[in-house]
Amino acid sequence: MVKGLYTAYTGLLNEQRRMDVITNNLANSATTGYKKEGATSQAFDEVLAYKIKDNLDAPFVSRRLGGISMGVKMGETYTDYSQGAMRDTGNTFDIAISGSGFFTVDFTNKAGVESTKYTRDGSFTLTKEGYLVTKDGDFVQGTQGDIRVDPLEETSIDDMGNIYQNGQIVATILITDFEDYNYLEHYGENYYQPVEGAQEREPDALLLSGYLEASNVQVVSEMVDMIAISRAYETNQKIVQTYDSSLQIAANDLGKV
DSSP states (O other): OOHHHHHHHHHHHHHHHHHHHHHHHHHTTTSTTOOOEEEEEEEHHHHHHHHHHOOSSSTTOOOOOOSOOOSEEEEEEEEOOOOOOEEEOOOTTBEEEEESOEEEEEEEOTTSOEEEEEESOOBOEEOTTOBEEOTTSOEEEETTEEOBOOTTSOOEEOTTOEEEETTEEEEEBOEEEESOGGGEEEEETTEEEEOTTOOEEOOOEEEEETEEEOOOOOHHHHHHHHHHHHHHHHHHHHHHHHHHHHHHHIIIIITOO
8 A cells, every 4th residue: 555645635634624614614704603613633643652652441551553544633623712802783682792601592493392502692682572582583591581571661781681671670691601611512503502521600701782792703814724724735635646646657657567
């Protein structure tokens, strides 16, 4: 086998995966509250050194490494939860979180199954019955369950999430935060859901009524990375083509007797 051919092949797969992540970021650059993603990778020598030093399963016992590939090992996809810019809308029910935490939403899927999801997208509205809902119609949760107010009364929201009507607190928006965001996964529709091991903590956040948190995607930076990925993909592609030409010469010319 020609190891260089497979090394270049793993490079192609890795760059394709990185490109998929970046294009998804660019597609959501205007999505409220979206957090950009990134992809990691490891070189073979890093993986080899880690395996040699790994003594969890059989300390001080030599073991086979399995199939060895000298190419790139694709790592995990991570999410950058840094704060996005605040955009002034003037709408009372557009709410942004300044700090950590997520809005808590009672989500209903297409099969009618309800579950709790979390989002940074605070573009909310009122139904005619007075329920506070997301733009997809899912109920925003307060400390006492679904939030319901009088849609005909003037409403104000303070930085602690308290909703006022006629000078009285009628509901409080529930903000949920987690100890480690590595225990959160993307669900889709700009929602997150916890996985096993996630632990909640007291949020450190202020709510800004009349504002929305923009995506934290930096379009120029993503475009620069996209160009670099394209160049790396083309380089690996040329390596594959070079090996293909060499193998063709070896098979058709050198192999003749």
